Structure formats: C-alpha cells, structure tokens
Amino acid sequence: MDGIDPQYLPWQTPLLQRALQLNSEQHLPHAVMIDSTSDQDLSAFIWHLSMLLLCDQARELDPCGACEACRMMLAGTYSDFSLVTLEPDEKSKKLSKNIKIEQIRNLIHEVSLTHQYDRLKIAVIYPAEAMNKASANALLKTLEEPAAGILILLLTHNRGRIPITLRSRCQSWSINPPTAQQSIAWLSEQGMSQQDSERYLEYANGDPVLALKLQQHDYASLVEQFKARFSQFLRGDLGVSNFCGELLASELPVVRRLVNLTLTAYCYQSSGVDAAGNPATGADRARAQLLLDLRQRAQKQMQIEENNLDFQLQLEDVLISLKQILTRRYI
Ligand SMILES: [Zn+2]
Known part of the structure; x- marks a missing residue:
C-alpha cells in the first residue's frame, strides 16, 4: 500500500455509523465481513474505519488525527493493528494474486498476543477472497475461538468466493452502492458537470469513482x-x-x-x-x-x-x- 490515507465516501457513512454505535455500546462482534459489489479500492476506507474505532477523541465520523492511537496509525506503527493484503512478488514486483498462508499465520500469531494498548485490537484481511483454501482453514480456528477485545475485519469484493464456513462465523455488513442521485452529487463536488456525470456514469456502470477516473x-x-x-x-x-x-x-x-x-x-x-x-x-x-x-x-x-x-x-x-x-x- 502506498502511504496511509484514511478517507471515506458519502455512501460508506451508514457503515461507519453502525460500527461506531456498536463500539460505543460494546457490542462490536469479534468478526465482521464487509462486502462491496464495486471494484473500487477499499484501502482508504479500511484505515478510516479502523482509526475511527481506535481514536480517543473522534468527532462524529472523523478520527482526530492527533491522539496517541491516531498518530501511531498514521505512522503505520500501531502494534495492535494488523493488515494482511496482497504483496508484491519479490522477483517480478507484481502484486501476487493470493494472500499467502504465512501471512495468515502471522496475523493469527499477532491476534494471539496480549494487547499493547488499552483499546480494541484490529486485524484486517483485504481482499479476503484472495485467501486460498489453506489460508481460510487456518483462519477458521481463530474465528471459532474469539479472544476478548479483538475485531477481525474481512473485506471482500466477491463474497461468493469466501468459503461458507468462514462467512457463517462473521457478521455480514455491506457497503451499498451509491444511488444515481448520490453519485451525481458527489461528482458535482469533484467539479464534474451534470451532462458529463450522466455520460461517464454510463461508461462506468454507475460507479462514480470510476466515472471520475475515466473523465480524467x-x-x-x-x-x-x-x-x-x-x-x-x-x-x-x-x-x-x-x-x-x-x-x-x-x-x-x-x-x-x-x-x-x-x-x-x-x-x-x-x-x-x-x-x-x-x-x-x-x-x-x-x-x-x-x-x-x-x-x-x-x-x-x-x-x-x-x-x-x-x-x-x-x-x-x-x-x-x-x-x-x-x-x-x-x-
Ligand atoms: Zn484520534
């Protein structure tokens, strides 16, 4: 991942509100699967959601950016947060297609260690559909015997490719795609005319982030x-x-x-x-x-x-x- 850039889009708001609400009631489940039907990269959203849950002084849906947790998250040094994602191959430098079993084993080990801070410990796997069968099986045991104060987040663009045994052990949340009205409003904020918005949304099958990229x-x-x-x-x-x-x-x-x-x-x-x-x-x-x-x-x-x-x-x-x-x- 290139740099840490916590951000969210307007149509991701309901999910942030839900996470924050459950966290404040101490009812956050130990494992959540978040699925998005769009291809749009969710890295910025993952960092925003995680920082929001860890921040000591969040203002509504925005982490403060200045507390201990925020500062360490932004520096990538918060030890109670782990992210497993696709890594570049050592030889070809291209992103590997799969999440390797060693990565999942490391994550399970991290999760098993004592908390360093008196906050939630968060472990993220993205894109979760890139786990192979062995990785998914290795994770299963951790999901079956959850430790206290841990949130495991699995994010996926293709829920159907996740084994049902894993899915059934996670609470299921969805990022709903934006309505046409939300898309046009967001594109207008980015400086796109109504006429261009309609045309580019059509090229992008209704995905406003892709529409913006295509216009650029x-x-x-x-x-x-x-x-x-x-x-x-x-x-x-x-x-x-x-x-x-x-x-x-x-x-x-x-x-x-x-x-x-x-x-x-x-x-x-x-x-x-x-x-x-x-x-x-x-x-x-x-x-x-x-x-x-x-x-x-x-x-x-x-x-x-x-x-x-x-x-x-x-x-x-x-x-x-x-x-x-x-x-x-x-x-
Ligand atoms: Zn903060």
Whole structure:
C-alpha cells in the first residue's frame, strides 16, 4: 500500500455509523465481513474505519488525527493493528494474486498476543477472497475461538468466493452502492458537470469513482475515436492489424473496456431490447446469441496482462469475429 490515507465516501457513512454505535455500546462482534459489489479500492476506507474505532477523541465520523492511537496509525506503527493484503512478488514486483498462508499465520500469531494498548485490537484481511483454501482453514480456528477485545475485519469484493464456513462465523455488513442521485452529487463536488456525470456514469456502470477516473483520462474522446475507426474497419477501409496497433497505444484496461462497451451495445441492439429497455423491431435472435457468446469469449480472451503480441492476436481475433457477425446476412 502506498502511504496511509484514511478517507471515506458519502455512501460508506451508514457503515461507519453502525460500527461506531456498536463500539460505543460494546457490542462490536469479534468478526465482521464487509462486502462491496464495486471494484473500487477499499484501502482508504479500511484505515478510516479502523482509526475511527481506535481514536480517543473522534468527532462524529472523523478520527482526530492527533491522539496517541491516531498518530501511531498514521505512522503505520500501531502494534495492535494488523493488515494482511496482497504483496508484491519479490522477483517480478507484481502484486501476487493470493494472500499467502504465512501471512495468515502471522496475523493469527499477532491476534494471539496480549494487547499493547488499552483499546480494541484490529486485524484486517483485504481482499479476503484472495485467501486460498489453506489460508481460510487456518483462519477458521481463530474465528471459532474469539479472544476478548479483538475485531477481525474481512473485506471482500466477491463474497461468493469466501468459503461458507468462514462467512457463517462473521457478521455480514455491506457497503451499498451509491444511488444515481448520490453519485451525481458527489461528482458535482469533484467539479464534474451534470451532462458529463450522466455520460461517464454510463461508461462506468454507475460507479462514480470510476466515472471520475475515466473523465480524467478523457475517455469520451477515446470512445468517439474508437467508434469512427470501428466503422472504417467494418467498411473494409481499415485493416485489423493497423486498427489493433492503434488501439494498443492505450493501456490494456482501457482497450478491454472499449471493446466490451462495443460488444455490449451490439448485444443490446440485437437482443430485441435496447439499452433503455425498449423492445427493438426486427430483432435477430441468431445474431444476438452469437454476439452474447462472443462477448463472453472476448472477456476471457482479453485477460492477458502484458502488453504483448499475445494480446494483439486475441484482440484481432475478437474484432474479426465481431465483423463477421455484424456483416453476415441473417435470414
Ligand atoms: Zn484520534
């Protein structure tokens, strides 16, 4: 994690209030699983929530930043707080995909030690879905025999991937996604116009944090450019290698997003229902099925992480298949 930056977003407020309330009543459970359906990183929220629970002089939902616990938390030296997360691989420097069993064993050991301070002891695992079976099993025993004054927080973007044995031993809390109104209000606070907010929320499937990021990268211009070049490609005025070469000037997540957006739009068009939910006339079921299959296949094919020849080959294959589906005649 780069630096310690405690923050929360307006739609995370109910969860902070709930934690604070239970803490003040001394009814905080010993293990909580917090799930979020959005992909948005929860690191800043974890630090905010933990500091809020540890702070001696919190003002409403804000830790004071100055008491002993706050100062040590901000310096990353509070010994009664542990965070287990994905770590960079020693050789490749890339983030590992799994939380390793040694990390969980260390955490269990930390939890078993006596409290250094006369406050709650907090242990966090994020993203909890990155634990493998062995890690989850190792943790299970600690959850079965909770020690006093300990809060174990498991945060996940994919609750379904956590073994049910673990889930059943945690109280379940959810970060509900923001309403459209909350999203637009927040984006307006960040300086985005109403018109841009609506457009970018659509690109970001309603996630305002992603919408803001996409606007900072002028994603709307990229979409327009992509549409123009895609039409030329369909007409045969632009070759697939040149088209892919141009696309790969952008980062891979952007390319994936553009292709996925296009495939989704065509799926809607052909499925008999448009994006607004209206039935389209003359729907072509055969084409719709081919498009749906292609979209599913494309999502898998484009999971390659390096910007290399393999990705270009997969991308070319997807675009050629799309062109074939769109230009073929259906009776
Ligand atoms: Zn404080």
